[in-house]
Amino acid sequence: MHPTAERVAAALRAAGAPGEVRELDESAHTAAEAAAALGVPVGAIVKSLVFTADGAPVLVLASGDHQVDTTAVAAVLGVSTVKRADADVVRAATGFAIGGVAPLGHPQPLTAVVDEHLATFPVLWAAAGTPRTVFATSYDELLRISGGTPAEIGAGR
Numbered sequence: 001m002h003p004t005a006e007r008v009a010a011a012l013r014a015a016g017a018p019g020e021v022r023e024l025d026e027s028a029h030t031a032a033e034a035a036a037a038l039g040v041p042v043g044a045i046v047k048s049l050v051f052t053a054d055g056a057p058v059l060v061l062a063s064g065d066h067q068v069d070t071t072a073v074a075a076v077l078g079v080s081t082v083k084r085a086d087a088d089v090v091r092a093a094t095g096f097a098i099g100g101v102a103p104l105g106h107p108q109p110l111t112a113v114v115d116e117h118l119a120t121f122p123v124l125w126a127a128a129g130t131p132r133t134v135f136a137t138s139y140d141e142l143l144r145i146s147g148g149t150p151a152e153i154g155a156g157r
Contacts, residue, residue, distance in 0.1 A: 004096060004129030011105035012135060015145045021128040021135050029099040029131045031064030038125055038134070041065070046118060046126035046142065048101040050085040050093055050110075053077050057085055057093035059112040061103050061126075061146060066117055066154030076113050076151040100130040103146045112148035114139075119150075 001009075005021050012019035028034035031045040038045075045064030050057055051073065058077065062068050070082040090098050094106045103112070103126050118124055119139040126142070128135045143150060 002130045002133065004100065005133040007095075008102045008105045008128040008133070008135065011102075012145070015104060017135075017137065017141055017145055019135075021133050024132045024134065027099075027131045028127075028134065034125060034127075034134060035064060040123070040125060041121065043117065044121040044124055046103060046124050046137075048094075048103050048127055050090045050101065051082050052085050052089065053082050053111070054079040055081075057089055057110060058082075059094070059101075059103065059106075059110040059146065059148070060115075060153065061112060061118070061142060061148055062115040062154050063117040063121075066115055068115075068154050072151065072153045073113055076149060076153065077111065096127075096129055100127050100133070102127050102129050103142060103148075105129065109147065112146040113153055114143055114146060114148035114150050115154050116150050116152050117154060118142065
């Protein structure tokens with residue numbers, strides 16, 4: 001298993017989660033690719049996205065079938081500006097490349113906001129450090145392991 005996926009598995013175990021990382025046969029850079037590889041609805045895929053909120057990196061965990069409403073995220077965080085982070089900021093903040101960002105296992109804890117729509121799925125799938133690795137979780141466990149604040153932050157597409 002890739003070292004970053006092993007780091008995620010260790011972080012899951014340290015957080016009291018099962019820590020079972022699954023390696024996919026094909027790449028899952030997008031929520032649609034991950035859903036197809038796993039045979040699950042796109043909405044059950046957790047998109048781990050990094051934004052900057054007044055310049056500071058924040059993690060937004062959104063449902064795969066939602067577009068993130070940055071105005072809603074700004075309101076939840078009490079900031080004036082939320083923008084998508086570039087690849088360098090993503091890697092510096094999370095230790096992962098875009099396409100494999102996990103909701104935990106970052107060098108430093110990140111403020112996180114979690115899409116409430118994810119609660120409608122009994123099993124969620126999140127990236128585990130690479131575009132080919134994922135792990136299953138529940139909404140409550142995702143909130144716990146990410147330290148995230150639940151909020152309505154997206155709209156269906």
